[in-house]
Amino acid sequence: KNEVEQSPQNLTAQEGEFITINCSYSVGISALHWLQQHPGGGIVSLFMLSSGKKKHGRLIATINIQEKHSSLHITASHPRDSAVYICAVGLLEGGADGLTFGKGTHLIIQP
């Protein structure tokens, strides 16, 4: 079983829709990252969370440590938001320095 599970794997929506991507993890973590990867590969760090909620522009990320769950929300979605969104965690115990990644959510926003 993967330590980091994301859902949905694929999501297609219309421009303007409110988007939610979920991430669940099964181990203790020090922090959770939401990353964005565009075709061609480059990874952009969107948020790092260890508690609560963060907002940046149209993006909102929340985390519930007790429930081991995080969500990434996109308001007023736009075709340029189309990308792979990846949840990655830093493990607390027995984990390497590096992040452990989820499989990603492929998001397509249609005009």
Next chain:
Amino acid sequence: AAGVIQSPRHLIKEKRETATLKCYPIPRHDTVYWYQQGPGQDPQFLISFYEKMQSDKGSIPDRFSAQQFSDYHSELNMSSLELGDSALYFCASSEGTSGGFYNEQFFGPGTRLTVL
């Protein structure tokens, strides 16, 4: 703002050749991480350095080695390349102590290595 720089961006090598990938962290970042992302795969942690010392090791093959230099840039050396080494290699940097996974990691654009 300055970002993480990786070079080269693309590299094509033959089997059994060697390759060197370079990573220049964000200024004042003292921690560097290397990740490998195979086709259709999620990134896998290879190795990290903090203050020029190896900090932690992930799934890095014995054929690969890496180091961090006095200016904090890092190089990933890959020898006896195999077809399966074809992947996107990301470097990330952060500031903080060893075990700096709790500090935000900023990713470079990646080096796409193709082994023929």
